[in-house]
Amino acid sequence: MEPFAGDQALPGGFLNNAGEDILDAAQRELREEADLDPSRLHLEQLGTYGAPGRDPRGRVVSVAYLAIAPGLPEPVAGTDAAGASWVLADDVLAGCVKVAFDHRRIVADGVERARRKLEHTSLATAFCGETFTISELQQVYEAVWGVHLDPRNFYRKVQKVSGFILPAGGERKTTGGRPARLFRAGPRAVLHPPLVRPEPPSDDEGDR
Amino acid sequence: MEPFAGDQALPGGFLNNAGEDILDAAQRELREEADLDPSRLHLEQLGTYGAPGRDPRGRVVSVAYLAIAPGLPEPVAGTDAAGASWVLADDVLAGCVKVAFDHRRIVADGVERARRKLEHTSLATAFCGETFTISELQQVYEAVWGVHLDPRNFYRKVQKVSGFILPAGGERKTTGGRPARLFRAGPRAVLHPPLVRPEPPSDDEGDR
């Protein structure tokens, strides 16, 4: 019996024998298994998972990476990514989509990492293209945090954080409304002050 | 020639063959090499370092852990920790103390992790004993952040974060001053709102 046969799984593989860096290995696997161009996305180490028994076939220690990019393509049949597909993180976390090994925990850790980093870094711009509107940036925050934000307050707040976003000149048409000014990511990666995420409903005591 | 002979190095070792968890291995090494009791300290995974050539003797991938605890003892001669010693992180970062391999980077990452987590988690209480005074807690923030904080504002601010610290009853004598009330860690691990660290002097653009 293969315990996880048919389940979704994160792309991954083994370090090669040439002594490659683990980041290089992550980029290679992303290209090989998902046909994605690593030069066009943000990739950061998430954590390492090495509990005994996490892979029933034997001892495996996995270094997980979190990738973030805008407008990722659907997998194309006939390519290396033919077997790949996109799955909503919420479906994985809710259990609607079964995933192999401890990959549900890895996804949970990745989502939590993204949520936290949106607060005190400019990571949100990695979800956007070269230029973007403030409304698009807001949608990133709303999607990742799972909250609704006031567009008017967001508009100014995000511009007040020095070095976060810069006017890029030009506008972008929207669906039946005033065109929005374009911005691009600024030089500052850590935000002062942070964009504090609204208090979660009122569930006491966070994780330990 | 041994390139790092005589340099300080972080305690560490290899996973054993019994398929132990990497956290267990970290705890075991801490006990074996530093004679510390893992049950009495906070231990969290920091990151994994696998650049080729980081160990000139061969390919080594290291999973680093960050440990935090109050009142750690000096190494005692004649024990397993006889060869160990404490070194100030600042001395390592400033280069006053040479360290082996890429351990300087690991220390830098660990310090940065602690600085960040002090903002949005109750990690600071892990530096304190079971009970502590607010002044002691403030010293943790000042030491880790490398800043000076106003004791009066800190006193109230830290108490206003619900669930962060709780009155423990009783007092502790101080050196020639009014005794301080004792507190203990509260149930909340993630702080809302966060204790935002004061803006660093004015060095533009943080790390990327």
Add this chain to the structure above:
DNA sequence: CGAATAGTGTCTCTTAGACAATATTTA
């Protein structure tokens, strides 16, 4: 008493959040 540390009050300035109002586009 004076020095030292703990704890409280209060003031000012900034910011967060709510929401009215205006601007610019498509249908």
Add this chain to the structure above:
DNA sequence: TAAATATTGTCTAAGAGACACTATTCG
């Protein structure tokens, strides 16, 4: 014109930081 989205204004309440002041202990 109506609907939709973008951008600006303004008000209010809460929070941050500065700092005077009171409380309690030791020498």
